[in-house]
Amino acid sequence: MSNPCALPSLALPPTEADLRTLPKLEERIRRRVGMAVHEFGLIQDGDRILVGLSGGKDSWALLDVLESLRRRAPIRFEVHGATIDPGFPGYNPDRIAEVCEAKGIPHVILGAPIDTLVRRKPDITPCAICSRLRRGVLYSYAREQGFNKLALGHHLDDLIETLLINQFFEGRLSTMPLKLVSDDGGNTVIRPLGTCEEEDLRRFAWLKGYPFVPCGCPLCGASVLESRRAQVKDLVATLKTSIPDLKFSMLKAMKNVKPSHLLDARLPPETRDSGN
């Protein structure tokens, strides 16, 4: 959940030497996604998966990895892309559609009056409205068109930052799960990149030559939410210089919860009294 408007620092085309690093990087990302798919049961035979494709580095990487998994997997599932056009003046999703067409991946552009709504409610955090509206349009389209899963491009850095934001600012111990079934059972959101590092995905999308399409929002990056995210991002980057395994230790921690050693009195007694 980096600022979706931010252009990558990797602005120049990759050199021959850069391109030689692609196979190893691709293998690492595929291995991590494969393990997450297996461990969390993210994909099943017969799934119809709609990928939220913003044109940013993460969702390009997501589409690429899921499409290559689809071609190699022993099970059958579908992968389609959907791009929400928020109506910001500078946003142009045509390039996204062209790339999908060239790759033979079905893709749709869905208009949503996000620009108008964000301007009409200046008192509400714009990024929060934008992501809620986007999610709503994707959910409805997925339901109407018979997609049983919606894949989003959140990665390990997003999960860690959300975990810290929720603790530091919201008083809650939670992050974004890799698989979440909506309350009415109508949608399942999956995050196959949840164990991959942002830097790897940025580099992967760049080496693969995907075009980065900025969302065009004039307010992006200026919200309270985005400044909190920038704050914890800086903190993680600083700590990582002295704790190189920080991100993977935090991933391990998110998968190794001890409710008995926390203070939530609402948890059932059996989860609280499990000894040491």
Ligand SMILES: Nc1ncnc2c1ncn2[C@@H]1O[C@H](COP(=O)(O)OP(=O)(O)OP(=O)(O)O)[C@@H](O)[C@H]1O
């Ligand atoms: N305009 C959009 N259309 C479709 N899906 C979107 C759109 N914007 C965001 N998403 C989905 O929601 C995910 C999280 O969105 P967020 O705004 O946090 O973007 P991000 O972390 O910058 O990711 P990306 O690099 O893919 O833009 C994206 O990875 C993508 O799957």
